Amino acid sequence: MTETVIDIHELTKSYGKAKAVDRLSLRISRGEIFGLLGPNGAGKSTTILMLLGLSEPDSGTINVLGMNPTREPIPVKQRVGYLPDDVGFYEDRTGLENLMLTARLNGIPEDAARERAKLLLEQVGLDNAAHKKTGAYSRGMRQRLGLADVLVKSPEIIILDEPTLGIDPTGMEELLSLIRKLSREQNLTVLLSSHQLHQVQQICDRVGLFVRGRLLAEGDVPSLSRTLFADDPLLITADIEGLSPALEESIRGIDGVHRLEIETVGQGAAGQQGALSADGRCRLQIRCDSDCSPDIAGAIVGSGARLFALHRQEYGLDEIYHRYFAGGEPHGKGDDAKRSG
Amino acid sequence: MAKETTPNAAAKLNGYASKAKAWLHSRRDMLRKPVRASGEGAAHGGRRSRSIPGAFGVLVRKEVSDHIRSWRFILLLGIIALTCVASLYTALNSIRDALGSEDGVQEFVLLKLFTISDGTLPTFIGFVGFLGPLLGIGMGFDAVNSERNKGTLSRIMAQPIHRDDLLNAKFVASLIVISIMFLTLGFLTMALGTLIIGIPPTFEEFLRIISFLLVTIFYVGFWLNLSIMFSVRFRQPATSALSCIAVWLFFSFFYDMILQLIAKGIAPSAPTTTVQDVLNYQNLMMWLNRISPYTLFNEATTTLLVPSVRNLGPLTNEQVIGAIASPLPFGQSLLLVWPQITGLTALTLICFALSYVLFLRQEIRGRS
Numbered sequence: 001m002t003e004t005v006i007d008i009h010e011l012t013k014s015y016g017k018a019k020a021v022d023r024l025s026l027r028i029s030r031g032e033i034f035g036l037l038g039p040n041g042a043g044k045s046t047t048i049l050m051l052l053g054l055s056e057p058d059s060g061t062i063n064v065l066g067m068n069p070t071r072e073p074i075p076v077k078q079r080v081g082y083l084p085d086d087v088g089f090y091e092d093r094t095g096l097e098n099l100m101l102t103a104r105l106n107g108i109p110e111d112a113a114r115e116r117a118k119l120l121l122e123q124v125g126l127d128n129a130a131h132k133k134t135g136a137y138s139r140g141m142r143q144r145l146g147l148a149d150v151l152v153k154s155p156e157i158i159i160l161d162e163p164t165l166g167i168d169p170t171g172m173e174e175l176l177s178l179i180r181k182l183s184r185e186q187n188l189t190v191l192l193s194s195h196q197l198h199q200v201q202q203i204c205d206r207v208g209l210f211v212r213g214r215l216l217a218e219g220d221v222p223s224l225s226r227t228l229f230a231d232d233p234l235l236i237t238a239d240i241e242g243l244s245p246a247l248e249e250s251i252r253g254i255d256g257v258h259r260l261e262i263e264t265v266g267q268g269a270a271g272q273q274g275a276l277s278a279d280g281r282c283r284l285q286i287r288c289d290s291d292c293s294p295d296i297a298g299a300i301v302g303s304g305a306r307l308f309a310l311h312r313q314e315y316g317l318d319e320i321y322h323r324y325f326a327g328g329e330p331h332g333k334g335d336d337a338k339r340s341g
Numbered sequence: 342m343a344k345e346t347t348p349n350a351a352a353k354l355n356g357y358a359s360k361a362k363a364w365l366h367s368r369r370d371m372l373r374k375p376v377r378a379s380g381e382g383a384a385h386g387g388r389r390s391r392s393i394p395g396a397f398g399v400l401v402r403k404e405v406s407d408h409i410r411s412w413r414f415i416l417l418l419g420i421i422a423l424t425c426v427a428s429l430y431t432a433l434n435s436i437r438d439a440l441g442s443e444d445g446v447q448e449f450v451l452l453k454l455f456t457i458s459d460g461t462l463p464t465f466i467g468f469v470g471f472l473g474p475l476l477g478i479g480m481g482f483d484a485v486n487s488e489r490n491k492g493t494l495s496r497i498m499a500q501p502i503h504r505d506d507l508l509n510a511k512f513v514a515s516l517i518v519i520s521i522m523f524l525t526l527g528f529l530t531m532a533l534g535t536l537i538i539g540i541p542p543t544f545e546e547f548l549r550i551i552s553f554l555l556v557t558i559f560y561v562g563f564w565l566n567l568s569i570m571f572s573v574r575f576r577q578p579a580t581s582a583l584s585c586i587a588v589w590l591f592f593s594f595f596y597d598m599i600l601q602l603i604a605k606g607i608a609p610s611a612p613t614t615t616v617q618d619v620l621n622y623q624n625l626m627m628w629l630n631r632i633s634p635y636t637l638f639n640e641a642t643t644t645l646l647v648p649s650v651r652n653l654g655p656l657t658n659e660q661v662i663g664a665i666a667s668p669l670p671f672g673q674s675l676l677l678v679w680p681q682i683t684g685l686t687a688l689t690l691i692c693f694a695l696s697y698v699l700f701l702r703q704e705i706r707g708r709s
Contacts, residue, residue, distance in 0.1 A: 045706060054498060055704050074501045082499035084706075088492025092410065104399040105500040149496065 003030045005157055005189050006051065011060035013046055013213075020046040022213035023060070028191060028206075030156075033183055035200045036193040038210030044193040045085060047210075048159055051191075052082055065156060078106065081150035085161035085193075087142065091135030095126055095145050098134055099152055106153040113152070120148040124178060140171035147178065158183075160192040164199055172196075176203045235313045236286045236293050242305040243282050250299045256290040281308070396502040397510055404514030408480065417479050418522060421472060425526050428458060428465040433537055435459035449668065451542045452549060452646050454534040465530070466642045469523075469557055470635060471593065476522075477564030478585040480515045483578035484569045485700065490576070498705050508569070508700050512693065515565050520558050527554040545671050552675065553645045556682060560638040563689040564589070570696035573703070592633045600629055627653075631681075634688055641681040644674050653677065 006028040013021040021043040028034045036044050049055035051064055053073030062069055069076040089098045096117055103113030121130045124144040129137065137145065143163060150158050163179070164172045180203040183190045193210075194200045201207065201221050208218040217224055243262065252260055264282050286296060293312050300307045408414050432454045455465040463471065485508070488494040497507060531550055535541055542550070567588060571581035604626055609618045630636045644650045648668030669677070 049704070049706065052499060054495075074503065077499060078501040082495075084492065084495040084499065086492050087496055089496075090407075090493060091491070101399070101403060102496075102500060105396050105497070105502055107395060107501075146496075153500075 004028070005030045005065055006191065007061075007063040008047075008051075009061045009063075011047070011050065011062060012058050013043075013050060013055070014058055019213050021050070021057075024210075024213070024215055026208060026215060026218070028189060030189050031183070031187045033180065033190040033192070033203055033205045035204035035207040036191060036210055037195065037197055037200065037207050038193075039195055042210045043213040044210055045161055048082070048161055048191070048193060051159060052077060052080060078153065079156050081153060081155035081158040083143075083146045083150045083158070083160045083163060085165065087146040087149070089134035089137070089142065089145065089149075092133055094131045095121060095134055095137070095148075096130045098145065099149055102149050103152045108153070116152060116154075117148070120151050121145075123151075123182070124148045125174075140167045140175070143167055143171075143175055144178070147175070147182075151182065155188070157189040157191065160190065162194055163192055164194060164196050169199075172199050176200070179203060234288050234291060236288060236296060237309070237311040237313065238284045238286065238296060238300060239281065239308040239310075240284065240300055240305045241281045241308065243280070243284075244303060244305065247300065247303040247305055250303065251284070251286065251296060254288075254292050254295045254299065256288045256292045257286055257296075258289065259287040261285040396500070397506045400497075400502070400506060400510030401514045401517070404510055405518055408514065408518045413479060414518070417476050421469075421476060421522070421526060424468040424472060425465065425530055427462050428468050429454060429530055429533060431458045431460075431462045432456075432465065433534075436538070449546060449549075449648055450538060450540050451531065451534055451546045452648070454530065454538075455550070455553070456643070456646050466553075466639075466646060470560075470638050470642070473557060473561045473638075474564040474589045474593075476519065477515075477561040477566075478568045478582065478589060480519065481511075481565045481568035482572055482582040482585050484511045484515070485572045486576055486581060487572075487578050489705070490578070495705050504701055505697065508573075508697060512566065512569060515569075516558070516562050519561050519565065523554050523557050523561070527551075527557075548671050549645050549648070549674070552671075553642050556638065556641045556645065556678075556685070559682065559685045559689065560634065563634050563685055563692065566689050566692035566696065570692045570699065573696045573699045592635045596633045596635070600626065603629065631684065634685060637681045637684050637688075641678040641685070644678045644681075648674060650674070650677075 004027050006026070008024055008026040011021055011024040012019065024043075024047060036047070038044055046055060050057050050062060051069060053069035053071075053076055056070055064076050065079055067076050089095070090101070093101070096114075099117035099120065100113055103117060104110075108116065118127070118130065121127050124147055126141060126144055126148065129141060134142065134145065147160075147163070150160070160179070163175060167175060176199055179190060179192070182188060192200065192204075204221070206218060206220050207224065209216040209224075248260065248262075251257060262282055262284055291312065293310060297307060297310055435457055436450070436453055458464040458467075462468075485494070488497070494507075498504065527550060531542060531547075564585070568581065568585045571584045572578070575581040575584065607622065607625070609622050631640075640653050644653065648671075651664065651669055
């Protein structure tokens with residue numbers, strides 16, 4: 001399970017003066033779901049194009065399944081499926097016909113191709129729309145058809161560029177769980193790029209944060225948040241009624257608590273800054289470095305206040321994202337990138 | 342060339358012509374074989390080898406069926422068919438006069454169907470020369486950029502095919518469709534003409550019509566390639582269509598006017614002008630004219646369909662003296678237009694090479 005299927009070493013690609021990808025090194029093992037996360041224009045798509053041999057790197061080496069995609073794009077493309085960002089289909093053909101075309105281009109015999117296409121359409125939940133023209137497909141259906149299209153050639157690696165873009169939350173969740181399911185069933189290696197961190201972190205084994213062509217950090221989400229938020233990785237939120245100064249003190253006194261913020265909640269309370277709302281409800285935001293939620297709950301209940309909700313949140317990618325990409329991508333300035341690198 | 346054609350020399354040249362033809366055929370076969378072979382590979386399903394052998398055939402089949410299903414093709418076919426019928430009608434109207442006027446030469450009646458008109462409408466070759474480009478442009482102007490805009494290009498390119506396969510397939514498929522269309526129309530016209538006139542075509546007439554159709558296919562192929570080139574270069578189909586139409590209009594109308602201006606400027610008018618000067622001037626103008634594919638096509642088709650055309654350049658009196666006023670044999674006509682056909686093919690290849698280079702250097706991203 002530890003076989004490395006994608007090995008990128010010191011990959012660099014520039015467009016004119018702007019560096020799209022800057023000395024990127026990355027290893028992905030078989031069966032892994034890797035999320036390449038970063039804001040728009042970070043160089044994610046460029047990296048993916050180079051992985052498929054559709055674009056040539058300036059320097060550095062790429063090894064996909066033991067092959068160099070720049071030199072041998074055809075065998076690489078036989079074993080790697082790629083779902084481009086905002087995939088399109090031949091709109092006056094049905095979904096099945098579109099899949100059949102891909103299958104034929106991959107040299108799959110007609111009967112086998114038809115069988116496989118039907119099976120995949122069923123798997124992605126499009127069996128009812130198989131004979132509908134793709135022009136009439138919705139965005140979510142198109143993405144699912146795209147997933148089927150990628151899987152037609154029975155690839156070992158699938159690369160999905162922004163697979164969740166423009167789909168509603170339900171559709172997105174369905175698609176992602178489908179990807180995860182298929183990956184687990186067939187031991188597929190999945191590389192997906194996205195800037196929608198929330199959803200993607202749910203299915204990724206590992207993520208890489210990609211900003212301005214450089215990989216800032218990689219690892220699984222908990223370990224990333226541990227390293228990046230070594231000081232206060234946990235946020236515990238408590239909705240209570242009847243906050244007293246004594247309670248505040250006792251919470252602050254709990255071992256591991258770093259900070260306590262109070263904000264009011266409840267109906268009609270908006271705008272009353274700092275004050276308790278009419279019914280005395282407020283929300284405590286407690287940042288701590290270890291999980292002390294039982295102690296907090298005990299303190300609240302012990303002080304006679306009423307506890308409505310207690311929520312423990314580990315720092316997710318959103319926070320990581322904000323911390324790292326704060327301010328978004330500065331426009332232009334090649335020397336800026338150099339200085340920071 | 343061959344002014345005082347002795348039978349001996351004619352026979353020799355004929356021999357060369359047939360040799361050239363044989364060579365051409367062998368070339369063509371060589372060119373066609375791989376295409377056919379890969380097509381069969383697709384039909385029998387593929388092996389999983391280094392490059393998928395049938396991929397090119399699959400792409401060609403897809404393109405051909407795309408063309409045939411499209412409304413655009415039906416419209417273009419309708420326009421061309423209608424003009425053919427119209428020109429056939431006018432030709433039939435005036436064929437009696439045309440036959441009567443030429444002192445008893447009753448040969449090549451069928452060819453006249455393609456080259457005469459009663460004046461209300463252009464002739465068949467006139468129509469084809471004018472509308473053929475439109476057909477080529479119509480079939481090719483959005484070949485690559487529409488796929489790019491629909492997002493299908495990057496999906497196709499992610500399949501194990503070579504990048505040039507796509508471009509070749511687009512060209513070959515369109516050319517196949519065009520060939521079928523023109524051959525069908527040509528044969529239909531021939532059949533209708535034969536039925537109405539009641540004179541069966543001779544073998545030479547048949548050969549001439551076939552070669553006329555082939556030249557037409559080359560000609561349309563040139564415009565097809567030009568439009569494919571623009572479709573690679575420009576991201577918007579509208580831009581590429583307009584550029585193609587601009588080139589087409591330029592060569593159809595403006596090029597002649599510009600040439601006339603130039604001709605007025607450089608025409609030798611001094612009293613010291615020698616015959617040689619006039620000849621040089623004429624030759625220069627002729628060559629300038631021949632830059633235009635429209636001229637090349639007109640010269641080639643006229644020579645092929647009007648056997649009495651003996652020469653395309655200026656003839657001096659000495660050259661004309663002793664010439665027998667009889668139609669040229671087919672081989673001679675073919676030899677006469679060989680440069681034109683080569684020129685058309687060369688133009689086509691230049692466009693193809695350019696689009697090839699442009700396409701291979703382009704980066705294929707999503708819909709951008």
